[in-house]
Amino acid sequence: MPSIDYEDVQGLVRFGYGKMTEACYFLLLIENAFAARGWLKSAAVSSAVERNPAPNTAMQVAFTWAGLQALGIPRSAGTGFSAEFLAGMAGDESRSRRLGDVGASDPNRWQWGGPGTVPHVLVMLYAEPTLLDGWKQTIKGAQWATAFRELACLSTSHLDGVEPFGFADGISQPTLDWEQQRTPGGDDVRFGNLLALGEFLLGYPNEYAKYTERPLLTASDDPHGILAAAGDSGQRDFGLNGTYLVFRDLEQDVRSFWGFLHRQASGDPERRRWLAARMVGRTLTGEPLMPTADRPIAGVDSPHEGLNRFTYDADGAGIRCPLGAHIRRANPRTGDFPAGTTGFWSRLSRVFGFGGKRLEEDVIASARFHRILRRGREYGEGLSPDDAVKSAPAVAEDRGLRFICLNANLARQFEFVQNAWIMGTKFAGLTEESDALLGNRASLPGCSATDTFSIPQESGLTRRLTALPRFVTVRGGAYFFLPSLRAVRYLSRLGNETTSSRVASS
Amino acid sequence: MIPQSSFMVVAPVAAGQEEELRKLLASMNDRVGVVDPLNRLIPFGRLERLHFSRFVLLDDATLDDVTVYGGPRVRYGLSLAFLADFDGPADEFLADLLQRAGDGLRRIFAHCDGFAPDGNLLRWMKEREYRAAANYVNWRGRTMRQIREEAAVRNALVAHLRTQATAVAAMDPRGVRDMLVNFVHREQQAGRLPLTPEPRTPLGWRLRNVAHAVVGPLVALLLLPLLLLYLPLFVYQLRRRERSDPEIAPRPDPEHARKLADIEDHDATNQFSALGSAKPGRFRRWLLVVALWGLDYAARHVYSRGHLTRVTTIHFARWVFLDDKQRLLFASNYDGSLESYMDDFINKVGWGLNLVFSNGVGYPRTDWLVFGGAEDEKKFKRFLRRHELATDVWYNARPGLTAVDLARNTRIREGLERPRLTDAEIRQWLQLL
Numbered sequence: 057m058p059s060i061d062y063e064d065v066q067g068l069v070r071f072g073y074g075k076m077t078e079a080c081y082f083l084l085l086i087e088n089a090f091a092a093r094g095w096l097k098s099a100a101v102s103s104a105v106e107r108n109p110a111p112n113t114a115m116q117v118a119f120t121w122a123g124l125q126a127l128g129i130p131r132s133a134g135t136g137f138s139a140e141f142l143a144g145m146a147g148d149e150s151r152s153r154r155l156g157d158v159g160a161s162d163p164n165r166w167q168w169g170g171p172g173t174v175p176h177v178l179v180m181l182y183a184e185p186t187l188l189d190g191w192k193q194t195i196k197g198a199q200w201a202t203a204f205r206e207l208a209c210l211s212t213s214h215l216d217g218v219e220p221f222g223f224a225d226g227i228s229q230p231t232l233d234w235e236q237q238r239t240p241g242g243d244d245v246r247f248g249n250l251l252a253l254g255e256f257l258l259g260y261p262n263e264y265a266k267y268t269e270r271p272l273l274t275a276s277d278d279p280h281g282i283l284a285a286a287g288d289s290g291q292r293d294f295g296l297n298g299t300y301l302v303f304r305d306l307e308q309d310v311r312s313f314w315g316f317l318h319r320q321a322s323g324d325p326e327r328r329r330w331l332a333a334r335m336v337g338r339t340l341t342g343e344p345l346m347p348t349a350d351r352p353i354a355g356v357d358s359p360h361e362g363l364n365r366f367t368y369d370a371d372g373a374g375i376r377c378p379l380g381a382h383i384r385r386a387n388p389r390t391g392d393f394p395a396g397t398t399g400f401w402s403r404l405s406r407v408f409g410f411g412g413k414r415l416e417e418d419v420i421a422s423a424r425f426h427r428i429l430r431r432g433r434e435y436g437e438g439l440s441p442d443d444a445v446k447s448a449p450a451v452a453e454d455r456g457l458r459f460i461c462l463n464a465n466l467a468r469q470f471e472f473v474q475n476a477w478i479m480g481t482k483f484a485g486l487t488e489e490s491d492a493l494l495g496n497r498a499s500l501p502g503c504s505a506t507d508t509f510s511i512p513q514e515s516g517l518t519r520r521l522t523a524l525p526r527f528v529t530v531r532g533g534a535y536f537f538l539p540s541l542r543a544v545r546y547l548s549r550l551g552n553e554t555t556s557s558r559v560a561s562s
Numbered sequence: 563m564i565p566q567s568s569f570m571v572v573a574p575v576a577a578g579q580e581e582e583l584r585k586l587l588a589s590m591n592d593r594v595g596v597v598d599p600l601n602r603l604i605p606f607g608r609l610e611r612l613h614f615s616r617f618v619l620l621d622d623a624t625l626d627d628v629t630v631y632g633g634p635r636v637r638y639g640l641s642l643a644f645l646a647d648f649d650g651p652a653d654e655f656l657a658d659l660l661q662r663a664g665d666g667l668r669r670i671f672a673h674c675d676g677f678a679p680d681g682n683l684l685r686w687m688k689e690r691e692y693r694a695a696a697n698y699v700n701w702r703g704r705t706m707r708q709i710r711e712e713a714a715v716r717n718a719l720v721a722h723l724r725t726q727a728t729a730v731a732a733m734d735p736r737g738v739r740d741m742l743v744n745f746v747h748r749e750q751q752a753g754r755l756p757l758t759p760e761p762r763t764p765l766g767w768r769l770r771n772v773a774h775a776v777v778g779p780l781v782a783l784l785l786l787p788l789l790l791l792y793l794p795l796f797v798y799q800l801r802r803r804e805r806s807d808p809e810i811a812p813r814p815d816p817e818h819a820r821k822l823a824d825i826e827d828h829d830a831t832n833q834f835s836a837l838g839s840a841k842p843g844r845f846r847r848w849l850l851v852v853a854l855w856g857l858d859y860a861a862r863h864v865y866s867r868g869h870l871t872r873v874t875t876i877h878f879a880r881w882v883f884l885d886d887k888q889r890l891l892f893a894s895n896y897d898g899s900l901e902s903y904m905d906d907f908i909n910k911v912g913w914g915l916n917l918v919f920s921n922g923v924g925y926p927r928t929d930w931l932v933f934g935g936a937e938d939e940k941k942f943k944r945f946l947r948r949h950e951l952a953t954d955v956w957y958n959a960r961p962g963l964t965a966v967d968l969a970r971n972t973r974i975r976e977g978l979e980r981p982r983l984t985d986a987e988i989r990q991w992l993q994l995l
Binding site for chain 2: 135142148150151266269373392406408409421422425468471475476481482502504512515516517520522
């Protein structure tokens with residue numbers, strides 16, 4: 057098993073760059089491949105090495121498939137990238153349907169990433185307060201203007217760890233097993249939060265103890281020997297230490313969200329917050345609705361252990377935390393077997409489908425195969441819940457989340473979570489509702505509605521909120537590949553001196 | 563109880579007719595992947611006993627795989643398969659089908675070999691009937707009528723609770739239940755919300771079922787000494803093959819994968835059709851026969867109430883031998899997206915799949931018949947996608963209702979009809995609404 061070389065991994069995989077509160081994302085089209093490679097050659101891409109003192113700026117770079125082709129990556133590399141990456145986030149109507157990108161979120165309406173506006177390169181800049189403008193100039197250098205056309209420069213804002221609806225954000229993240237201490241594969245009866253490196257970086261065993269498909273090149277495609285060897289296959293590993301980056305621009309209608317809750321709560325602020333917490337699964341300050349578990353959970357450590365040490369095992373009916381609460385959908389904290397499976401015999405009877413009381417007990421997939429590492433930032437001005445219920449100003453407002461997540465397997469991780477858990481109207485045996493925050497409320501054949509939210513109560517009766525408006529609209533998005541530093545160097549050296557089959561720069 | 567039955571016709575497509583047939587089948591769809599339930603050829607929606615149905619051209623792009631074993635290339639002509647899952651005996655369903663869709667079926671089968679337009683359609687179909695080697699029904703005895711009635715009751719109860727929200731807030735759980743029970747009674751007296759009592763199980767079926775349940779294990783018991791004698795040789799034969807059988811799991815052709823994705827996820831439920839060749843030789847052939855027999859037995863006598871081992875998302879599934887057991891067709895109707903279906907397979911029933919599909923050419927390597935195999939996620943998913951067929955027409959009589967929904971609706975009905983419930987049972991019952 058290869059040990060990790062932090063020097064070769066882009067820093068975003070390891071750090072959120074929390075201290076660098078300023079950030080912006082350039083979406084670029086390559087106008088001149090030669091100049092673009094020249095820029096890449098001198099680009100100071102930040103690695104995952106921990107430095108002391110910590111740097112006060114950082115830069116990361118990622119590419120769409122069109123972008124890699126524009127740089128001249130050998131055609132043969134295409135067979136190793138995931139099919140979802142090659143097709144693109146908005147590449148197929150069927151994908152949009154699965155991701156819930158329909159109606160107002162239809163890619164044809166996107167500001168970027170839809171037909172004709174797919175970027176080639178994503179350059180992400182991070183800086184400590186007041187340093188971003190200077191950092192932009194430093195990064196651009198001489199070749200930028202020749203190399204790229206700026207499709208957009210997406211701004212971000214720092215809302216002090218709170219997302220636009222007003223909830224503390226970024227509390228729960230998977231813990232990566234960087235040192236590969238845990239042996240993946242086999243069954244993990246209980247939920248754990250320590251995950252195989254291969255779930256988030258290519259070139260390492262994943263939760264199935266297998267290697268996720270990754271782009272490999274022939275040795276002749278790497279004449280300078282920049283890339284690492286892929287085992288003893290004789291091939292060169294373009295994928296090693298790289299991963300996929302999902303970017304979605306999510307506009308949040310904060311006034312609609314709190315306005316809806318305001319009406320449901322008959323204007324009572326306390327009640328309003330109570331309902332909002334059911335929808336999210338945490339209070340505004342991040343306290344989970346579930347009590348702290350008795351025993352520790354692998355991979356749930358400080359600083360957020362107090363807010364993360366819980367599962368839903370004791371709350372199968374969703375009385376403490378509604379089954380459809382956002383954080384419960386996004387990570388149901390399930391193990392490989394339903395709650396209460398202990399010992400050999402109980403496990404054996406479970407394997408054959410016995411020993412359960414209700415069918416719904418075992419309908420949610422095991423969480424460890426479906427985790428994502430979130431790295432997004434907010435944009436737009438903050439708006440407190442109390443201000444959000446007041447009348448809106450005449451000027452148009454734009455705020456939301458630049459949702460970014462990393463994963464090694466787009467289909468099994470991001471797309472699965474988005475499709476089966478977030479948008480799924482049948483998640484956990486629910487019906488007639490998708491995610492309270494992110495749901496698109498699109499109709500489904502045979503379902504009378506998809507715009508409800510149910511709050512099971514102790515009495516047995518379920519309280520149902522109905523006619524939820526759409527609070528979140530997708531405004532743009534793309535699948536990027538976040539390459540290793542070696543792969544970036546490789547890309548920067550593509551060009552005349554390599555001779556194999558080459559995709560023409562578009 | 564009215565048991566469910568299945569029917570399947572496979573007929574070779576006549577030379578030069580493929581394109582016309584594809585066009586004709588496509589004309590039954592509103593758009594790609596979405597059938598018009600009242601289309602002119604087969605108005606599926608008028609067949610009250612019908613649960614699921616499909617037309618699929620058995621266009622197997624993996625036929626050459628079997629040549630890795632050194633045999634000659636085998637050619638099978640293109641065939642059309644028609645499948646249906648329904649309530650009650652096949653003869654009753656077929657009579658209804660022919661009455662409502664005889665002309666449409668004639669137009670479709672006119673593109674097949676040996677079809678005489680003015681011949682006896684029923685006989686023609688029956689001559690081309692293929693019985694399943696294994697058949698799975700999510701909930702034996704739950705008829706379409708029951709599904710419709712129970713869904714209507716559930717929806718009416720939820721709607722009633724909504725209109726009575728203020729009154730309900732002041733009631734205790736028992737009061738709420740009494741109110742709901744009275745509401746349903748009133749509706750029923752007014753001729754709405756019927757809940758037809760469960761019909762008597764046909765005596766012949768019951769006797770056959772008991773006989774089937776007993777005879778299988780009995781025969782196995784009688785053969786046990788022989789099987790034990792054979793065991794060491796079996797282990798040797800199996801392990802030798804497991805070490806050397808080639809895996810064939812290249813990336814599926816992107817165009818094929820796109821076609822499959824186009825027809826998926828229009829409904830909460832999806833269809834899956836897949837076709838592949840069995841590994842050559844008597845050993846695999848008999849292993850497959852025995853594995854499917856065991857699967858069929860378990861589905862019939864053990865897993866007839868809402869789940870197949872841990873999987874609760876399959877409505878109907880069948881495994882059908884074709885071409886003298888040299889090929890196997892798998893067809894199922896399942897809830898959710900294919901990605902979650904495949905994950906369920908790997909994480910919950912990988913062992914069961916291995917038992918059957920490891921006898922298929924190119925399946926990821928297994929260990930001791932049940933281990934490995936599907937656990938090789940990448941290869942397994944590629945294998946499935948590669949063998950999957952783009953179903954031409956698919957009809958689901960209960961769109962938007964998952965198998966879990968159906969089970970819940972049945973529990974709601976049972977709770978309504980039971981005369982006395984404890985407080986805890988009332989709470990649990992109310993939770994279903």
